[in-house]
Amino acid sequence: QHGRVKIKSTAQQEEEKRKEREKKLKAFVSARDAVLKKRSAGEHDEEALQLTQQLLSSNPDFATLWNYRREVLLHLETLREKDEVQKLYESELHFIEACLKVNPKSYGCWHHRSWVNTRLPQPVWTRELGLCDRCLSLDERNFHCWDYRRVVVKESGVSVEQELQFTDRLIGSNFSNYSSWHYRSTLLPQLHPQPALDPAPYTKYELAHNAFFTDPNDQSAWFYYRWLLGRGVCVSGRDRGLSLSLSQAQSEGLMLVLDGLPQQVQWRSAHPRFRHSPVWVSFTNTFSFWGDYSF
Amino acid sequence: MLTIVFFALSGLDVLDALDVVDKPGLIEWIYSLQVLPTDDKSNLSRCGFRGSSHIGVPYSSSKGPGAPHTYDSGHVAMTYTGLACLVILGDDLSRVDKEACLAGLRALQLEDGSFYAVPEGSENDMRFVYCAACICFMLDDWSGMDCQRAIDYIRRSSSYDSGIGQGAGLESHGGSTFCAVASLCMMGKLQEVFSERELKRIRRWCMFRQQNGFHGRPNKPVDTCYSFWVGATLQLLDVFQYTNFEKNRNYILSTQDRLVGGFAKWPDSHPDPLHTYFGICGLSLIGEAELRKVHPALNISMRAFESLRQLQGAWRQKST
Numbered sequence: 001q002h003g004r005v006k007i008k009s010t011a012q013q014e015e016e017k018r019k020e021r022e023k024k025l026k027a028f029v030s031a032r033d034a035v036l037k038k039r040s041a042g043e044h045d046e047e048a049l050q051l052t053q054q055l056l057s058s059n060p061d062f063a064t065l066w067n068y069r070r071e072v073l074l075h076l077e078t079l080r081e082k083d084e085v086q087k088l089y090e091s092e093l094h095f096i097e098a099c100l101k102v103n104p105k106s107y108g109c110w111h112h113r114s115w116v117n118t119r120l121p122q123p124v125w126t127r128e129l130g131l132c133d134r135c136l137s138l139d140e141r142n143f144h145c146w147d148y149r150r151v152v153v154k155e156s157g158v159s160v161e162q163e164l165q166f167t168d169r170l171i172g173s174n175f176s177n178y179s180s181w182h183y184r185s186t187l188l189p190q191l192h193p194q195p196a197l198d199p200a201p202y203t204k205y206e207l208a209h210n211a212f213f214t215d216p217n218d219q220s221a222w223f224y225y226r227w228l229l230g231r232g233v234c235v236s237g238r239d240r241g242l243s244l245s246l247s248q249a250q251s252e253g254l255m256l257v258l259d260g261l262p263q264q265v266q267w268r269s270a271h272p273r274f275r276h277s278p279v280w281v282s283f284t285n286t287f288s289f290w291g292d293y294s295f
Numbered sequence: 296m297l298t299i300v301f302f303a304l305s306g307l308d309v310l311d312a313l314d315v316v317d318k319p320g321l322i323e324w325i326y327s328l329q330v331l332p333t334d335d336k337s338n339l340s341r342c343g344f345r346g347s348s349h350i351g352v353p354y355s356s357s358k359g360p361g362a363p364h365t366y367d368s369g370h371v372a373m374t375y376t377g378l379a380c381l382v383i384l385g386d387d388l389s390r391v392d393k394e395a396c397l398a399g400l401r402a403l404q405l406e407d408g409s410f411y412a413v414p415e416g417s418e419n420d421m422r423f424v425y426c427a428a429c430i431c432f433m434l435d436d437w438s439g440m441d442c443q444r445a446i447d448y449i450r451r452s453s454s455y456d457s458g459i460g461q462g463a464g465l466e467s468h469g470g471s472t473f474c475a476v477a478s479l480c481m482m483g484k485l486q487e488v489f490s491e492r493e494l495k496r497i498r499r500w501c502m503f504r505q506q507n508g509f510h511g512r513p514n515k516p517v518d519t520c521y522s523f524w525v526g527a528t529l530q531l532l533d534v535f536q537y538t539n540f541e542k543n544r545n546y547i548l549s550t551q552d553r554l555v556g557g558f559a560k561w562p563d564s565h566p567d568p569l570h571t572y573f574g575i576c577g578l579s580l581i582g583e584a585e586l587r588k589v590h591p592a593l594n595i596s597m598r599a600f601e602s603l604r605q606l607q608g609a610w611r612q613k614s615t
Contacts, residue, residue: 185455
């Protein structure tokens with residue numbers, strides 16, 4: 001009933017609805033009691049799968065039923081050959097997908113799907129990725145799906161670059177995609193774990209710029225941009241000198257490398273009393289640069 | 296269902312309307328949900344409170360040992376709300392087997408510091424870390440969890456935008472941010488775990504959740520319950536006074552049902568106990584007249600919290 005909008009109806013319609021609900025409730029209660037009785041009796045058979053399927057299809061948040069289903073499946077595994085086990089769990093995935101259509105945000109469903117993939121002799125990760133794509137196209141903010149996608153990507157060895165491209169596509173088609181920006185924030189550091197030493201990827205501001213020029217009131221790009229600016233290096237004042245703002249304090253020993261060539265530059269801490277500082281300044285008018293720099 | 300009873304009961308408490316409740320009857324019912332140790336104590340790791348009697352265990356009002364049952368176990372959210380309800384009802388918790396509850400809780404904690412809801416396993420995330428912290432806080436006994444591991448889990452769940460997600464790498468969320476901050480406050484470790492700089496950023500992320508009411512994540516619609524989840528977090532971080540009370544209040548009231556009362560997540564939607572309760576708590580935070588103050592971390596009225604403090608004082612006296 002979460003978040004349903006009210007619709008007015010006549011007294012007769014109300015009565016019909018009430019009778020319908022009562023009928024459903026009776027069917028549900030008797031199926032539920034039957035299931036719990038079977039479980040107490042330790043029965044792990046096809047009938048258990050059928051009964052739990054019936055109940056979970058309309059109520060995928062009934063955690064006890066997923067637990068029981070897992071017990072039944074584990075037991076059936078011991079009675080089947082490998083290719084039959086594959087079929088058993090593939091049809092389970094089919095069933096879970098149907099439940100997800102009812103409630104794409106059910107903790108129980110997603111958790112069970114993750115579990116099934118650990119039991120499948122041969123998981124089909126491309127299919128799982130496809131499911132995530134479909135789910136996200138319906139609701140880009142479904143964090144259950146994003147979380148599941150992260151698991152799939154990890155298990156199937158999809159490259160970080162590929163996933164970054166995925167976020168490029170999503171953000172490109174809709175800048176207001178906080179979940180995609182968030183995902184980028186976890187992918188970039190995987191590809192480039194040392195922003196202070198390799199700042200270039202973190203200075204590609206165009207995506208963020210485009211986003212907040214398109215809609216300045218949207219928080220997504222601003223939060224992401226703030227994070228980017230705080231990564232490792234912020235370089236300013238290229239013509240007459242450099243000021244370097246790092247996300248972590250460093251002590252002396254900074255070396256500027258310009259287009260592959262190390263430069264002779266004197267650095268002074270912006271906090272003269274401290275050897276460890278996040279901000280360093282160099283004064284030089286011997287060069288202005290637009291090339292690729294690293295430190 | 297214990298969590299729903301908690302919403303109703305605590306809501307009535309904040310409304311100062313507990314006199315309508317049959318306190319002794321309710322106390323008995325709650326105690327009947329306690330999963331007690333069996334004579335041989337072989338089920339200690341499964342103790343706590345269950346959410347309801349649906350599994351068919353015979354009724355027992357916690358006056359004797361537990362009856363063994365293969366599938367009977369506590370649920371961390373039910374243990375938390377069960378204890379909270381007893382406190383609200385003025386019970387002295389003397390029939391709670393504290394050792395068993397704490398043992399059951401320890402059994403739910405994973406290597407990474409988070410918690411399952413039930414011993415046979417479930418999803419694990421910040422919600423259950425919060426439930427665990429509440430249980431330890433109420434029982435005044437932190438042996439129920441490895442705090443350092445839980446703290447590590449919280450730190451790892453901190454996101455690039457300084458909000459906190461349900462777990463590592465997961466998107467920042469108003470609900471999980473509340474769970475994390477409230478847990479740390481109850482442990483008394485907020486300033487120890489986050490630097491002042493980090494706290495400022497968390498404050499900022501939370502502040503940006505106010506649109507008129509509050510939402511749980513950027514670019515999502517506002518929802519009544521976040522007036523509490525985010526509001527209480529801001530209160531714990533000492534900056535709630537800088538939010539816009541009027542817009543917040545107007546939003547919560549716009550979700551009120553004109554006919555049957557209660558609050559919904561959105562205007563013109565069906566009210567439910569959860570949103571009604573958190574709507575009331577959200578209003579209490581802004582100092583709405585005739586509502587009791589709410590403890591922003593433990594999420595019970597300050598009245599109930601005071602009686603809990605007295606109880607804990609008596610326990611400490613006894614043990615010295």
